[in-house]
Amino acid sequence: MNYKISRRAASLAPSLTLVIDSKAKQMKAEGIDVVGFGAGEPDFDTPQHIKDAAIKAINEGFTKYTPSSGTPDLRQAIADKFKRENGLTYKPSQIIVSSGGKHSCFNVIAATCEAGDEVIIPAPYWLSYPEMVKLAEATPVIIHTSDKTEFKVTPQQLRDAITPRTRLFILNSPSNPTGSVYTREEIKALGDVCVEKGVLIMSDEIYEHLLYDGATHTSVASFSPKHFEHTIIVHGFAKAWSMTGWRLGFLAAPEPIAKAIDAVQSHSTSNPTSFAQKGGVAAMNGPQDHLKPWLAEFARRRAYAHEKFNSIPGISCVNAKGAFYLFPNISKLGLSSMEFSAKLLEQEKVAVVPGVAFGADDYIRISYATSLENIKKGLDRIEKFAKELAK
Numbered sequence: 111m112n113y114k115i116s117r118r119a120a121s122l123a124p125s126l127t128l129v130i131d132s133k134a135k136q137m138k139a140e141g142i143d144v145v146g147f148g149a150g151e152p153d154f155d156t157p158q159h160i161k162d163a164a165i166k167a168i169n170e171g172f173t174k175y176t177p178s179s180g181t182p183d184l185r186q187a188i189a190d191k192f193k194r195e196n197g198l199t200y201k202p203s204q205i206i207v208s209s210g211g212k213h214s215c216f217n218v219i220a221a222t223c224e225a226g227d228e229v230i231i232p233a234p235y236w237l238s239y240p241e242m243v244k245l246a247e248a249t250p251v252i253i254h255t256s257d258k259t260e261f262k263v264t265p266q267q268l269r270d271a272i273t274p275r276t277r278l279f280i281l282n283s284p285s286n287p288t289g290s291v292y293t294r295e296e297i298k299a300l301g302d303v304c305v306e307k308g309v310l311i312m313s314d315e316i317y318e319h320l321l322y323d324g325a326t327h328t329s330v331a332s333f334s335p336k337h338f339e340h341t342i343i344v345h346g347f348a349k350a351w352s353m354t355g356w357r358l359g360f361l362a363a364p365e366p367i368a369k370a371i372d373a374v375q376s377h378s379t380s381n382p383t384s385f386a387q388k389g390g391v392a393a394m395n396g397p398q399d400h401l402k403p404w405l406a407e408f409a410r411r412r413a414y415a416h417e418k419f420n421s422i423p424g425i426s427c428v429n430a431k432g433a434f435y436l437f438p439n440i441s442k443l444g445l446s447s448m449e450f451s452a453k454l455l456e457q458e459k460v461a462v463v464p465g466v467a468f469g470a471d472d473y474i475r476i477s478y479a480t481s482l483e484n485i486k487k488g489l490d491r492i493e494k495f496a497k498e499l500a501k
Contacts, residue, residue, distance in 0.1 A: 122241050126467035130451070134461035145488035146461045147476035150286060150435065152352040156389075157400045160351060163392035167385035176384050178376040180207025180360070184387045187394035188360050196329045198338070204368045207390070208375060209382045211316045211346030211359035216242050218312050218342050218361060219278070221370040223248040227277035232263040233469030234437065236286045236314070240469075248277065252469055257428045257439055261288040265299040272303070278310045281330060284317035287468045287475040288437040289412075289430020291321065294328040301330040301337045311341045316359075317433040319350040319401055322409050325431040331362075339364055349433075350401065351393045356386045408434050411478040411485055418489045422496050434479040437465070441472035443499045450474060458491040 134146040167173075179185070185202035192198040208214045215238065223229060225247040231239050232253045240250040253271050255261045268279065281300060283292040292300070304311050311330055318327045331341035346359030359382075363371065412430060419427035419438045427438035440450055447464035451474060454460050465473030478485055 130461050144459045148461045151354045152479045154352045156352050159396045160389045160392045164385045164389035167388035176381040178380045179372045181387045184390050187391050200362045206361050206371050208359045209379050210357040214344040214359040214361040217371045219246050221374050228275045229278045230271050231280045237467045261290045265303050268303050272307050280312045282314040284432025287435050289433045289435045291325040291431035297328050297330050305336045314344050316346045321432045358386050358390050422493045423500050437473050447471050458495045460488045460491045
């Protein structure tokens, strides 16, 4: 049978983070001692009060369909969070609850972009952004940055990239894969350009609560009514509450865009999991005291990994200010990021994600959302591998 695959599907690259994580887990299942730095997933358990809320919901029979864009109590809890933490006033009707932060991003792009539109994406970027843009039959326009500027795009770069076809600018701070965090002034300057040019901003703020060294998070929507009108915030429960498998994300948007996204979601996934949403309410409204020890541990791991990378010949690494990733530069070692990653996994049994997946082939990404013991073991192996390459 000669199966025809749609042009949209055929144009997509698979997620290298998931491919590499899957391969590392398969090797572990075969008894191989693999250190995995691939997946962006906290190694801490979901806080107990959140699990209890979902279990209670199941036991009480809350296992049926809900409104397609989320339960009223969760949408209200999210609106309350934006008011309390970000100074932003949204009605529950402007909140859409989805099946994960990735789903929220996809919904935004599907509802706002079409063939002929352009979407500006700073690189290094989260690897799914360009593929989602392609699925909407729009065109990704990549702005390249480097570790020399902490991987931050400048207002002038953004201005130069905007054309009459530009529909959307994707802003991710704190960043996956680099851990970079834009300052309040830098965020405002980028927002000002978009307001001036009439470009929508998709602000991915899922790592909002994971910050170090006094870094602070500012939403671009908070600067003025105009910035608010131009911004769609995407967010989720996966990172700050360690709820990756719950598949629960959310977004906040101007009313017409929220309505369009509601329509898209109602004809694709419909509602996110009913009892997971009860866990989401508990996450929003319950105690947040898990975060302080989590951040202290992430900071300890980050400090060790950052210092270690910069002691390895041929590797340099700027420090992260947020999220739980480092993005070391391997360009002096003479291999592409794919070659480096493949050989490292084969020879030293360490799984990292090649930077080419994020639009930056001179780098690799590691997640320090794993134990310090694993980090020490893995980085010792990377040091051995790099020294062999440097001979």
